[in-house]
Amino acid sequence: MDSISLSEVTVVRGTHLGFMHSFRQPFSGVTISPKFCFSKVEGARAISSSVSNTKSQYVYGESLAPTSDSGYYKMNGVNLKNRTLISSVKERLLLLDAYDDEYGGVVVDHGKLPSTPNAFALMLRNSLSDWKRKDKKGVWLKLPVEQSELVPIAIKEGFEYHHAEKRYVMLTYWIPEKEPCMLPANASHQVGVGGFVLNQHKEVLVVQEKYCTSTNTGLWKLPTGFINESEEIFSGAVREVKEETGVDTEFLEVIAFRHAHNVAFEKSDLFFICMLKPLSDKIIIDDLEIKAAKWMPLEEYVEQPMIRGDKMFKRVIEICEARLRHRYCGLSPHRLISSFDGRPSSLYYNVVDDDHDPSHSNCSTDFYE
Ligand SMILES: NC(=O)c1ccc[n+]([C@@H]2O[C@H](COP(=O)([O-])OP(=O)(O)OC[C@H]3O[C@@H](n4cnc5c(N)ncnc54)[C@H](O)[C@@H]3O)[C@@H](O)[C@H]2O)c1
Numbered sequence: 001m002d003s004i005s006l007s008e009v010t011v012v013r014g015t016h017l018g019f020m021h022s023f024r025q026p027f028s029g030v031t032i033s034p035k036f037c038f039s040k041v042e043g044a045r046a047i048s049s050s051v052s053n054t055k056s057q058y059v060y061g062e063s064l065a066p067t068s069d070s071g072y073y074k075m076n077g078v079n080l081k082n083r084t085l086i087s088s089v090k091e092r093l094l095l096l097d098a099y100d101d102e103y104g105g106v107v108v109d110h111g112k113l114p115s116t117p118n119a120f121a122l123m124l125r126n127s128l129s130d131w132k133r134k135d136k137k138g139v140w141l142k143l144p145v146e147q148s149e150l151v152p153i154a155i156k157e158g159f160e161y162h163h164a165e166k167r168y169v170m171l172t173y174w175i176p177e178k179e180p181c182m183l184p185a186n187a188s189h190q191v192g193v194g195g196f197v198l199n200q201h202k203e204v205l206v207v208q209e210k211y212c213t214s215t216n217t218g219l220w221k222l223p224t225g226f227i228n229e230s231e232e233i234f235s236g237a238v239r240e241v242k243e244e245t246g247v248d249t250e251f252l253e254v255i256a257f258r259h260a261h262n263v264a265f266e267k268s269d270l271f272f273i274c275m276l277k278p279l280s281d282k283i284i285i286d287d288l289e290i291k292a293a294k295w296m297p298l299e300e301y302v303e304q305p306m307i308r309g310d311k312m313f314k315r316v317i318e319i320c321e322a323r324l325r326h327r328y329c330g331l332s333p334h335r336l337i338s339s340f341d342g343r344p345s346s347l348y349y350n351v352v353d354d355d356h357d358p359s360h361s362n363c364s365t366d367f368y369e
Pocket residue numbers: 190191192193194211221224225226269270271272288289
C-alpha cells in the first residue's frame with residue numbers, strides 16, 4: 001500500500017460516528033470532506049493536502065468553508081488558519097482510537113478499528129510514532145476474530161502475541177527501548193478441582209475415566225475437572241461431581257491443594273482437593289467423560305495399588321481421615337469485598353469467626369453425625 005485516501009480512512013472505520021466524535025472534539029463541529037491524500041512513505045506529518053479551495057466541505061451537516069482570504073478556513077463563522085487546522089485534523093484522523101492506561105501505556109479501542117488492512121497499517125504506524133513521541137510505554141491491541149487479517153500487519157510492526165481467546169487475539173508492544181518490558185505475562189495457571197465425597201457408610205464416591213493413560217486404566221479415582229472462567233472453587237467442585245456422577249453435594253472445605261508445573265501448554269496447575277458432603281446417593285454418569293462411577297468403601301479405595309503407591313493421593317486420604325477425626329482443619333470460603341479492587345471475592349481460611357468463639361470454627365464441625 002503506497003497511498004490511501006482520507007475517504008478510505010473515514011469510510012472504513014468501524015463506527016463512522018465514533019470516528020467523527022474523535023476528531024470533532026477539539027474543533028467542535030469542524031467538518032472535512034474526504035479529499036485528502038497522503039503517502040505512507042512520507043508519513044502522516046509530511047502529507048501534502050489536496051483539500052479543494054473552491055468548495056465548502058460538508059460532513060454531518062457542518063461546514064468548513066474556504067474564505068476569500070486564501071490560507072484561511074471558516075468554521076462556524078470563525079476564521080482558522082488553514083494549514084494549522086488541516087494538519088491537526090489530518091493527524092488525528094490518521095491515528096487509531098486509543099485511551100491511556102494507568103501505567104503510562106495505551107489501549108487501542110478495538111470497537112473502532114479501521115476495517116481495511118490498508119487503513120489499519122497506516123494508522124498503526126502513525127500511532128506508534130505518536131506514542132513513541134509521547135513516551136508511552138506498553139500498547140495493548142486486541143484484534144477480534146472478524147478482523148484477523150490485521151494480525152500479520154501488527155506483527156510486522158513489531159507487536160507480539162500476548163494471549164488468544166475464541167473471539168480475539170491480544171497483541172502487545174513495549175515502547176521504551178531502554179527499560180525492561182513491564183507488561184504482565186499471560187495467565188500462567190489452570191485451576192482444577194477434585195471432590196472427596198464420603199457418605200455415612202464410609203464409602204467414597206469414585207469414577208473410572210473414559211480417556212486415561214494405560215497406567216491408569218481400571219483405576220477408581222476421585223472425580224476431577226477444571227473450573228470455568230469466573231467460577232468459584234467451591235461451586236466448581238460441586239458442579240464437577242454432579243456432572244460426572246449425578247450426585248448432589250454440599251461444599252465443606254478445601255482440604256489441600258497441589259501446585260505443579262508444565263502440566264498443559266507449559267502452564268502450571270493448581271489442583272484444589274475439596275471435601276464435599278453428599279446430598280443424594282443415586283449415580284448417573286456422564287458417559288461422554290466417565291466410564292463408570294460408584295460408592296466404594298474407603299479402605300478398598302485406599303488399597304488400590306495406584307493410590308497406595310501414589311504419594312499425593314495417599315497423603316490426601318490421610319489428610320481427609322485426619323479431618324474426620326478432628327485432627328486437621330481445611331479452608332472454608334468467606335465472601336468479602338476488598339476496597340483494594342472493589343470486587344466480591346472468596347477468602348479461604350479456617351480460623352474462628354469474628355466473635356472468637358471456637359465453636360464457630362469450621363474445624364469443629366462434624367460432617368457425618
Ligand atoms: N485425572 C486425575 O487422575 C488427576 C490426578 C491428579 C490431579 N488431577 C487434577 O485434576 C484437575 C483436572 O484434571 P483432569 O485429569 O480431570 O482433566 P482432564 O485432562 O481429564 O480433562 C478434563 C476433561 O476434558 C476433556 N478433555 C481434555 N483434554 C481433551 C482433549 N485434548 N480432547 C478432547 N477432550 C479433552 C475430557 O473430557 C476430560 O475428561 C487438574 O488440576 C489436575 O491436575 C487429576
